[in-house]
Amino acid sequence: MLSRRNFLGTATALASAAAVTGRAQAVTIPEAPMMEKVTMQPPLYPTSGPDYNPVVTLNGWTLPWRMNGDWKEFHLVAEPVEREFAEGMKAYLWGYNGQSPGPTIETVEGDKVRIFVTNKLPExxxxxxxGVILPSGMDGVGGLSQPHIPPGKTFVYEFEMKHSGSFMYHPHSDEMVQMAMGMMGMIVVHPRDRSFRPVDRDFVFIMSSYLIDPGTYLPKVTEMTDFNMWAWNSRVFPGIDPLAVRLGDRVRVRVGNLTMTNHPIHLHGHSFAVSCTDGGWVPESAQWPEVTTDIPVGSIRAFDFTADNPGDWAFHCHKSHHTMNSMGHDVRNLIGVNKKDLAKVLGKLAPDAMVMGTTGGAMGEMEMPMPDNTLPMMTGSGQFGPIEMGGMFTVMKIREGLARDDYRDPGPYKHPPGTVAYEVAAPQKEAPRQVNDKTKTKATEPKPMKGMNMKGMKGM
Structure with a gap:
């Protein structure tokens, strides 16, 4: 739940904020809500102003606000945080209001917003x-368009949300370090016209990546390419919330990318259309059906679809290494190598070691000692066994009869009889494979290379 912390009770802090804006109404600063839970919080419905259908944030929450005359006021606190990636692994990150990424900021097109930012970082x-169109002096580029916010000080940003859509917030101050430490969040600006492209369920999250050596807690902020933790809202599977959806709902998913690479995001069981980017809404005439959308670095993609196919549907990045946790990239490829004798010798020297890669499978079932504060590469289980996924993976669970604001995990899908893949009895002897003699030519027949022994190669 939300706990409230009033970081700024002193006259010095209040004067600092007033000096930035020069406006008398900025001399009282709203309290800064803090979130301690790592699970998706219920949608925050507006209590004043235009009505809208609020979003829900995977493993996150929406930042509360207060009205001060015509201004909608928020308070962000930049600070060191501790974030659990999944059960068994925590990281020391930087974020906002107790979490990394920070809370989602929700407003309405045409809102005048005032966002107080208190700096509790060591720099x-x-x-x-x-993506927000605003005055240059409110754009947040330290040294260029504003002074940097020193530790312990509060600055205030004031601007009008001129356009609806999906946006992000992040530092432009020592950004290589600060974004690598997890400082980021999402902004959703709802259309003032509630009839504009309405949806029943609206999900949002942001993607980040980290290199955290097993047994350690701090990301290596100078890494550019070799990351081992690929996260949605700084969570990895099986720690990522499922997306609970009512059968027949119109669904929107908004995804921001502040990692160092692109991500082809794929949903099983449905096709969708990209409806919005951080540059604005995509005209309906320009949309086309997809099952995977590639999200470049520093971009947002929102896609819409109708949840008309019940079941448990995988939802993940289609770069295979991005669906693994604590992935090491210096492992020898030993698939197809018989390591039986090697395993015996290795077992005597290092009883806890495990020889990997003979068959290349069953990694989700492996149990082996690990350093503290790390995760298996593949983990998580479903009703039929190990799922063998990690990182940027979760499940969209489409069910009939969910209540409007019910986002709880509905549990495993109950498949109708006869709709699950099943094993058949294999024949004792495999039927001979047919060769079409009409298409077989001398040019297609394999010829032994000079010096090659072809004995024993039948069937390869």
Missing amino acids: HTTVHWH
Whole structure:
């Protein structure tokens, strides 16, 4: 639940904020809500102003606000945080209001917003409102468009949300370190016209990546390519919330990318259309059906679809190494190598060691000692056994009869009889494979290479 912390009770802090804005109404700063839970919080419905259908954030929450005259006021606190990636692994990150990424900021097209930013980091910072069209002095680029926010100080940003859509916030101050430490969040600006492309369920999350050596807690902020933790809202499977959806709902999923590479995001069981980017809404005439959408670095993609196919549907990045946890990339490829004798010798020297890669499978069932504060590469189980996934993976669970705001995990899908793949009895002797003699020519027949022994190669 939300706990409230008033970081700024002193006259010095209040004067600092007023000096930035020059406006009398900025001399009282709203409290800064803090979130301690790592599970998806219920949608935050507006209590004043235009009505809208709020979003829900995977493993996250929406930042509460207060009205001060015509201004909608928020309070972000940049600070060190501890984030659990999944049960068994925590990381020391930087974020906002107790979590990394920070809370989602929800507003309405045309809102005048005032966002107080208090810096509790050990170094200066700023906040850039990625994709939002605003005055240059509110853009948040330290040294260029504003002074850096020193530690212990509060600055305030004021601008109008001129356009609806999906946006992000992140620092433009020592950003290589600060974004690598997890400082980021999402912004959703709802259309003032509630009839504009309405949906029943609206999910949002942001993608981040980290290199955290097993047994350690701190990301290596200078890494550019060799990451081992690929996260959605700084969570990895099986720690990522499922997306609970009512059968027949119109669904929108908004995904931001602040990692160092692109991500082809794939949904099973449905096709969808990209409806919005951080540049604005995609005209309906320009949309086409997809099952995978590639999200470049520093971009947002929102896609819409109708949940008309019940079941448990995988939802993941289609780069295979991005669906693994604590992935090491210096492992020898030993698939197809018989290591029986090697395993015996290795077992005597290192009883806890495990020889991997003979068949290349069953990694989700492996049990072997690990350093503290790390995760298996593949983990998580379903009703039929190990799922053998990690990282950027979760499940969209489409069910009939869910209540409007019920986002709880509905449990495993109950498949109708006869709709699950099953084993058949294999014949004792495999039927001969047919060769079409009409298409077989001398040019297609394999010829032994000079010096090659072809004995024993039948069937290869």
